[in-house]
Amino acid sequence: MNVVPISWFLILAAILFTIGTIGVLVRRNVIVIFLSIELMLNAVNLVFVSFARQLHSMDGQVVVFFVMTVAAAEAAVGLAIILSVFRNRETVNVDELNLLRW
Amino acid sequence: MNPVLFFILAVLLVASALSVILQPSPIRSALSLVVTLFLLAVTFLLLDAQLIAALQVIVYAGAIVVLFLFVIMLLNLQEEPRAMASFGTQCAAVLLGSLFLLALVRFAVAPLRPPASAATAGMAAAVPPGFGSVATLANLLFTQYLLAFEITSVLLLVAIIGAVVLAKRRLV
Numbered sequence: 659m660n661v662v663p664i665s666w667f668l669i670l671a672a673i674l675f676t677i678g679t680i681g682v683l684v685r686r687n688v689i690v691i692f693l694s695i696e697l698m699l700n701a702v703n704l705v706f707v708s709f710a711r712q713l714h715s716m717d718g719q720v721v722v723f724f725v726m727t728v729a730a731a732e733a734a735v736g737l738a739i740i741l742s743v744f745r746n747r748e749t750v751n752v753d754e755l756n757l758l759r760w
Numbered sequence: 761m762n763p764v765l766f767f768i769l770a771v772l773l774v775a776s777a778l779s780v781i782l783q784p785s786p787i788r789s790a791l792s793l794v795v796t797l798f799l800l801a802v803t804f805l806l807l808d809a810q811l812i813a814a815l816q817v818i819v820y821a822g823a824i825v826v827l828f829l830f831v832i833m834l835l836n837l838q839e840e841p842r843a844m845a846s847f848g849t850q851c852a853a854v855l856l857g858s859l860f861l862l863a864l865v866r867f868a869v870a871p872l873r874p875p876a877s878a879a880t881a882g883m884a885a886a887v888p889p890g891f892g893s894v895a896t897l898a899n900l901l902f903t904q905y906l907l908a909f910e911i912t913s914v915l916l917l918v919a920i921i922g923a924v925v926l927a928k929r930r931l932v
Contacts, residue, residue, distance in 0.1 A: 661884040662766045667807075668868035670770050674777050674796075676861040681781030683853035684845045689832055690789050693780055696824065697793065700800055703812075711807040712883055719892065720900050722812050726819050727912045731919035733824045737831045738926035744835050745929070 667708035674701035688740055688750045692733070699729050765806070773799045786832045790825055797821045808892045 674697060681694030703722045710718030744750055776799060779792035797820045804813040844850060890896045901909050 662763050664883055665868050665870075666766060666770075667803075669865055670773065672861055672864035672868055673774055675864070676857045677774070677777045677781060679860060680853050680857040683856070684850050685781060686845060687786055687837070689786050689828065689835075689837070690781070693786075693789050693793050693828065696820075697777055697780055697796065700797065700820070703816075704800060704803065707804050707807050707809045707812060710809065711887070714885070714887055714891065716891065716896055716900050719809050719812050719897055720905055722809075723815070723897065723901070724905075724908060724912060726815060727916065730819060730824055731915050733827055734919050734923040735926065737827060738923040741831060741834070741927045750835065750837065 664708050664712045668705060671701045671704040671708070674698075674704070686751050686753055688743075688752050688755070689737075691752065692736055692740070696729065696733070699725060769799060769803055769806075773803070786837050787829065790828045790832060793828075794821050794825050797825065808887050810892045811894050811897050812892070 678694045678698035706718040706722045776795040780789050783789045801813040801816040
């Protein structure tokens with residue numbers, strides 16, 4: 659049979675999401691942590707699009723549209739915060755940014 | 761969708777995603793993310809989501825990652841001697857990630873159990889005409905999801921103002 663079942667897409671998305679999670683945990687550069695978060699958002703988008711195709715419903719694609727918008731807003735504000743932290747502390751290493759640590 | 765095509769895409773996707781988190785230089789990480797986003801756009805295209813695939817390339821790869829690259833170059837970040845956490849943290853992260861993946865995959869394979877025909881039926885059936893097109897998505901966006909759409913516009917406005925206020929140089 660020449661059809662890819664939805665499970666394969668879900669497993670691919672799970673692998674991508676896990677890679678993003680591991681990236682957040684092991685990287686020390688705050689910008690690379692941000693990139694890993696974008697990777698996780700995209701893995702979730704893949705799940706939405708696969709289910710939209712499986713159920714023949716466009717709602718999943720509308721949700722992906724909103725996820726992209728929120729990701730754009732998040733990236734803009736997050737990078738502005740990183741920029742202003744870098745101005746004050748001269749570093750983007752999360753090990754050295756411990757002002758709010760209990 | 762051809763299974764061979766899917767496997768080629770899947771291997772490339774996982775490789776580029778691993779490259780995002782393993783490259784020591786932030787610029788290379790961001791460029792690997794561009795490759796990942798393009799491959800995902802191809803996957804979306806094969807899942808009959810033409811508009812989403814175009815948006816993925818234009819908005820994600822075109823706007824968001826360029827913003828990242830801009831900030832990386834603005835901060836002039838170089839390769840760091842200690843880009844990764846300690847070895848113990850890495851082991852713990854990979855272990856936790858594997859457990860997490862196992863839990864996710866357990867749910868992902870649930871549709872494969874009998875009756876397995878249901879798992880492929882939706883994917884095999886032809887999509888209705890106009891599926892994934894601009895007109896269909898816009899119709900939904902401006903009727904059923906109108907409120908969410910309007911709130912999104914406010915969110916973007918807040919994000920713009922917030923970014924400008926935060927990134928502005930303080931005059932002290």
